[in-house]
Every structure is written in structure tokens, then in C-alpha cells.
Amino acid sequence: MRVGVIGGGQLARMMIPAAIDLGIDLRVLAENEGMAAELAAKSVGDYRNVDEVLRFCSEVDVVTFDHEHVPQEVLRALVDTGVAVHPGPDALLYAQDKLLMRAKLTELGLPTPxxxxxxxxxxxxxxxxxxxxxxxxxxxxxxxxxxxxxxxxxxxxxxxxxxxxxxxxxxxxxxxxxLVDFRRELAQSVARRPSGQVVAWPVVESIQRDGVCAEVIAPAPNPAGRLSDVAAEVATTIAEGLGVTGVLAVELFETTDERILVNELAMRPHNSGHWSIEGSTTSQFEQHLRAVLDLPLGPTGIVAPWAVMVNVLGGPASGTMADRYAGVFEDYPMAKVHNYGKEPRPGRKIGHVTVIGDDLDTVTYDARAAAAQFSD
The missing domain is CATH 3.30.1490.20 (ATP-grasp fold, A domain)
Known part of the structure; x- marks a missing residue:
């Protein structure tokens, strides 16, 4: 099984271990040399160039994405030549254009601002x-x-x-x-395979700083009423209504009247689902590969009462994340560190830390403290 990933960022990088476990030949079309997914980068090319993308895709069985920026004309050229594209252009259109997305969600009768x-x-x-x-x-x-x-x-x-x-x-x-008066931000991830099976992970709380996801708590603490069920129903309706294949992440506002509104969509593995690598029976990256290959989807239950993921933003002022490993592993042995192989830069996501356990306060403290060791 040969899966091609267009885009060489950290999402493609985190598909590599899942692909190795499943014996999948994962090939990445990276935008530049030295990107996060260079371990699987078979080609470097311009995802906006039809000929370069067609050449890359001629050697794989199915194509998926690290990002949603591949132009529609390129996507449709792939489909026209018989390439299996997941998610396809008709679905990705709604992740590429927010006006079309809002109009489609309104047509589907879903709650939006x-x-x-x-x-x-x-x-x-x-x-x-x-x-x-x-x-x-x-x-x-x-x-x-x-x-x-x-x-x-x-x-x-x-x-x-x-x-x-x-x-x-x-x-x-x-x-x-x-301008929505919301109580907190949530994220609901689901996965859908081409033959129609859909599974949902627990809804999570997403904590943003300066418009960037900083922390994720899984599952979202203290869900009100049927919130968890409603979030899963909304995301499933979107996945089916838009014909999404692979992982779909739906960013949500929980409003002060305990309703949810759809904020944004991502048709790929998403930052809000990184906790699932250690925290779920099936990670979002394995699930995405299963889905695009139309394989039965795995269970999505959480393996411990709590999982907290904290992004490493910016990074150390000097040196690399690896220079800090000894201290982090000594002080926070339960922390699982993911290094994206990126150069530190203010505000840049260069990695994340996940901790799972029985006590939310302890798990949150350890995840935050471990992540903080990687930034100055």
C-alpha cells in the first residue's frame, strides 16, 4: 500500500510511525528540503504545479494531504487522471474557502455564528x-x-x-x-472512510493564545447536558454532508447558553487531535491512513481518564529541543515529547508534549511544565 502525502510539515511527519506500524509505504511531496517530514520525503516540488504533482502521484495508490492549500485545478487534474484523492476536491473546497464553508453549513442546518x-x-x-x-x-x-x-x-x-x-x-x-460570547473553545474530531463508516473521538477543550492552539484537554472537562453527543453529531453531519474522507476536525464555540457553534473546519489530522497518539486506542494519524485506504476504522476511546497536550511554541533561544531532553525526562518521566525537527522561531510550533493520567491537575501541571522547559 503506497500513500502519497502532499505537504512536508509536522502532520505528514507524524503519519510516518503509523505508516511503519502498518507496513505502508508513505511518500511525501515536500515543498522544500529539510522540512519536518523529510524522513519520508521522496520528492521536493511545488504543490501548485500540475505536472509536478501528477508525476509524484503516479507512484502511489492514494493521495492525501498535510494541508488544504493544493489548488482546485491541481486536485481535479488528479481525479481526472484516475488518482484516488482523499479528501477529494469537492470536500476540500469547503476547507479552502470560508465563505463557501459558511454557506454550506447554513444549508445543512448546522449552528454557526x-x-x-x-x-x-x-x-x-x-x-x-x-x-x-x-x-x-x-x-x-x-x-x-x-x-x-x-x-x-x-x-x-x-x-x-x-x-x-x-x-x-x-x-x-x-x-x-x-463576535461570539463563548464560554470556551472545543474541538470535535471524526474520521470517515469512503465506504461511509464514521467514528468520533471524545470532544476536547482547546485553549488558544494569540489565535494559536496552546493546549488541549481530552476529554473536555465538565460537558454540559448532551454537549458531547451534540458535538459528535455535528461533526458527523459535516463529514457526511460534505463527503469528507479521512480525519475531519471541527472547531467549536461553547456559548454561554450551553449551545455550540461551528467555528472552523480542517480536513486532515489537526493540532487538537495530537493527544490521541498516546491518549486514544487509535491515534488520528493511524486512523487517517486507515480511512483514506478504506480500511475498517479503529476504536477511539481514551486510554486514561485524562490526556493533556501542550504545544512548544517558539523554542529555546539557543540550541535545540534535544539539548533539553535530559532535564525534561528526569523531571517529568510521564511526558511524551514530540519534536518536529524545526528551527526555533518566535511563535512557531516546533513540537508538543502530552501527558496522560488519572488526575487532571497533575497531568496538566506536568504537561505545561515539561513544555515550558523547551522555551526561554
């Missing part, structure tokens, strides 16, 4: 007037980890984005959303 497509400052001003003078504005394409997202309280605060749209031959609009 109130939203509108705004083409100019006048349209944004009208939206602000209708929603208490504040809104979240997002670029329709390309944003991640807090990029392409702003909270605005005046229409002119998005003038530079409107100017960029005016210069774009394709035009377009920005996504304006109500």
Missing part, C-alpha cells in the same frame, strides 16, 4: 451596525493560526484587505461574523 459576505467598507459598516459595533473579519482563503482574522469595531479597520481584493482579478469578499 451569524455571518455575511462583505465586499467593501460600506457592507462591513452595515454588518457592524447590526451586530453591536463589533465583528470578526476573516479572509475567505489562506488564513490559519490566527492569520487572516481580525476583530474590528470600525469599517476602516479592514481597508487594506478590501484594497487587496480590489486589485485581485478574481475579486471576492471578506467573511464577517458576529
Amino acid at each position: 451569524e455571518w455575511a459576505a462583505v465586499e467593501d467598507a460600506a457592507g462591513l459598516g452595515a454588518f457592524l451596525d447590526e451586530h453591536g459595533g463589533a465583528a470578526v473579519v476573516k479572509t475567505a482563503r489562506g488564513g490559519y493560526d490566527g492569520k487572516g482574522v481580525r476583530v474590528v469595531r470600525a469599517a476602516h479597520e479592514a481597508d487594506d484587505w478590501f484594497a487587496a481584493l480590489a486589485e485581485d482579478a478574481n475579486g471576492g469578499a471578506l467573511l464577517a461574523e458576529e
Whole structure:
């Protein structure tokens, strides 16, 4: 079984151990030399170039992704030549364009923040007037980890984005959303195989800092009422309604009235699911490979009462993560460290730490303290 992964980041890197365990020949098309997944990088090429991608895909049985940025024309060229693409272009379209995503979720009757497509400052001003003078504005394409997202309280605060749209031959609009008063952020991951089987992991709490996921607690503490069941139902409806294959992560707001709203989608393994490597019977990376190969999906139960994952952001001011191993392993023997092989840089995700155990306070403290040892 030969699986091709387009994109050489840490998600592709973390598929490698699962592929080895299953005897899968994992091949990665990396954007550059020396990327996180270089251990499996068989090629370096431009994922936007049809010929380069077709050449890479000619040697694999199925293609999947480390990110959602492969252009639609490239994806459809793969499908037209008979390549098995999972998730396919018709599903990925909704992860690539937030306006299309919001419209589709609304069509499916799923709970989302109130939203509108705004083409100019006048349209944004009208939206602000209708929603208490504040809104979240997002670029329709390309944003991640807090990029392409702003909270605005005046229409002119998005003038530079409107100017960029005016210069774009394709035009377009920005996504304006109500500023949601939420209790906390949650994430619900599911996996779906082409033949239709869907499984869900426990819903988790995701703690963000500066628009970037900093910590994940699995399962989410103190779920209210049917929250866990509703989160799984929402994600399953999205996976089936959009025809997603592989892992789907749905980022959610838990509002003050104990309802949930869909925030964002990711059609691939996701930061909020890294805890599953140690914390679940089947990790999101093994599950993704099973799903794209249309193999029966594994159980998703948690193997200890609690799992806490903490990202290593930025990294040490000098040296590497490996330079800190001795102290971390001595002080926090239960910590499982994942090093992405990236150069330290302010705000960059260069690794993560997961701790599982019986007591949430202890697990959280150890995960935070161990991760902190890798940053200055």
C-alpha cells in the first residue's frame, strides 16, 4: 500500500510511525528540503504545479494531504487522471474557502455564528451596525493560526484587505461574523472512510493564545447536558454532508447558553487531535491512513481518564529541543515529547508534549511544565 502525502510539515511527519506500524509505504511531496517530514520525503516540488504533482502521484495508490492549500485545478487534474484523492476536491473546497464553508453549513442546518459576505467598507459598516459595533473579519482563503482574522469595531479597520481584493482579478469578499460570547473553545474530531463508516473521538477543550492552539484537554472537562453527543453529531453531519474522507476536525464555540457553534473546519489530522497518539486506542494519524485506504476504522476511546497536550511554541533561544531532553525526562518521566525537527522561531510550533493520567491537575501541571522547559 503506497500513500502519497502532499505537504512536508509536522502532520505528514507524524503519519510516518503509523505508516511503519502498518507496513505502508508513505511518500511525501515536500515543498522544500529539510522540512519536518523529510524522513519520508521522496520528492521536493511545488504543490501548485500540475505536472509536478501528477508525476509524484503516479507512484502511489492514494493521495492525501498535510494541508488544504493544493489548488482546485491541481486536485481535479488528479481525479481526472484516475488518482484516488482523499479528501477529494469537492470536500476540500469547503476547507479552502470560508465563505463557501459558511454557506454550506447554513444549508445543512448546522449552528454557526451569524455571518455575511462583505465586499467593501460600506457592507462591513452595515454588518457592524447590526451586530453591536463589533465583528470578526476573516479572509475567505489562506488564513490559519490566527492569520487572516481580525476583530474590528470600525469599517476602516479592514481597508487594506478590501484594497487587496480590489486589485485581485478574481475579486471576492471578506467573511464577517458576529463576535461570539463563548464560554470556551472545543474541538470535535471524526474520521470517515469512503465506504461511509464514521467514528468520533471524545470532544476536547482547546485553549488558544494569540489565535494559536496552546493546549488541549481530552476529554473536555465538565460537558454540559448532551454537549458531547451534540458535538459528535455535528461533526458527523459535516463529514457526511460534505463527503469528507479521512480525519475531519471541527472547531467549536461553547456559548454561554450551553449551545455550540461551528467555528472552523480542517480536513486532515489537526493540532487538537495530537493527544490521541498516546491518549486514544487509535491515534488520528493511524486512523487517517486507515480511512483514506478504506480500511475498517479503529476504536477511539481514551486510554486514561485524562490526556493533556501542550504545544512548544517558539523554542529555546539557543540550541535545540534535544539539548533539553535530559532535564525534561528526569523531571517529568510521564511526558511524551514530540519534536518536529524545526528551527526555533518566535511563535512557531516546533513540537508538543502530552501527558496522560488519572488526575487532571497533575497531568496538566506536568504537561505545561515539561513544555515550558523547551522555551526561554
